[in-house]
Amino acid sequence: MSEPLFERLTLIGIGLIGSSIARAAKVRGVVRHITICDESAVHLARAEELELGDRYCGDAGEAAEGADLVLLCTPVGVSGALTKRMGAFLKPGAILSDVGSTKATVVGEVRPHVPEGVHFIAGHPLAGTEQSGPDAGFSSLFESRWCILTPDQPDADAAAIAALSRFWEGLGSTVDIMDPDHHDRVLAIVSHLPHLIAYNIVGTADDLETVTKSEVIKYSASGFRDFTRLAASDPTMWRDVCLHNKDAILEMLGRFSEDLAALQRAVRWGDGDQLFDLFTRTRGIRRSIIEAGQETDEPDFGRHHPKD
Ligand SMILES: NC(=O)C1=CN([C@@H]2O[C@H](COP(=O)(O)OP(=O)(O)OC[C@H]3O[C@@H](n4cnc5c(N)ncnc54)[C@H](O)[C@@H]3O)[C@@H](O)[C@H]2O)C=CC1
């Protein structure tokens, strides 16, 4: 990239996502200067050791001062309080955004603290892993991934949306715009429910026997191992996702539980036709995904495909 898109970027939270943004922004020359803030002195010191930024500080207000773009890369539960702290320090014309996995309640908690003249446009890169912390990030994380922006006001500043879109495109992503509530319903089924199912199945197996020492691991096929990967995701982050996308998650869990009860009945009553019909339908879905060229061998959540 010839000229940086933003002069001064501030990242609040330098874990997996924040440190991936720092790495990608540096490698791709998307910003000129990066300020890094984290409440953890250990993470801040590690970020400095890794030379992820140009300035490091523990206070979000101080970190936000003078920034053209401020990105909240913290668990969604602290977004409101952090914005309140930063409010007086954000400069007019600055863009404030986030990377949180849920949107509607976060927007509701952040919006009241956004000063006049600051453009708040929430966002969510559909890219990640089960790892966390500054060492877990990598510069290619956002390449060929979707990033969803969820402006919440009808008169949201078009130039700010365009600038934020160019930022994510500069990191290799493709941007889509979505209403916050719609985002939360979509993500509840494609991301939040799969994680809850993983936490639950690994918990159930652990209740039967201590998973790591048991036959569960000795004989586990890749299916169960895939669940253990998701179930290793950060507890604070996923607690906050559940608390902040309660309605959509409960709606999807309700539908899931009904369908699971029907499956349970089919097994109990030996209804082979019903089992066969469902398994045939779901196999077809997987096959049509592969035919559309949307399947690779690597973990694929959020990947943007040329045919999309
Ligand atoms: N992990 C993933 O795969 C993805 C996560 N997200 C979202 O990104 C956000 C960050 O997630 P990760 O980077 O995975 O988490 P992480 O746990 O790796 O990093 C979070 C960082 O925020 C810091 N932090 C927490 N509270 C803070 C506060 N009050 N002030 C300053 N720093 C604070 C922590 O010390 C930590 O360094 C979350 O909102 C999550 O929903 C979005 C896409 C993917």
Ligand SMILES: O=C(O)C(=O)Cc1ccc(O)cc1
């Ligand atoms: O590791 C995986 O499979 C993920 O699904 C990562 C992930 C977690 C949360 C998000 O909001 C986006 C991506």
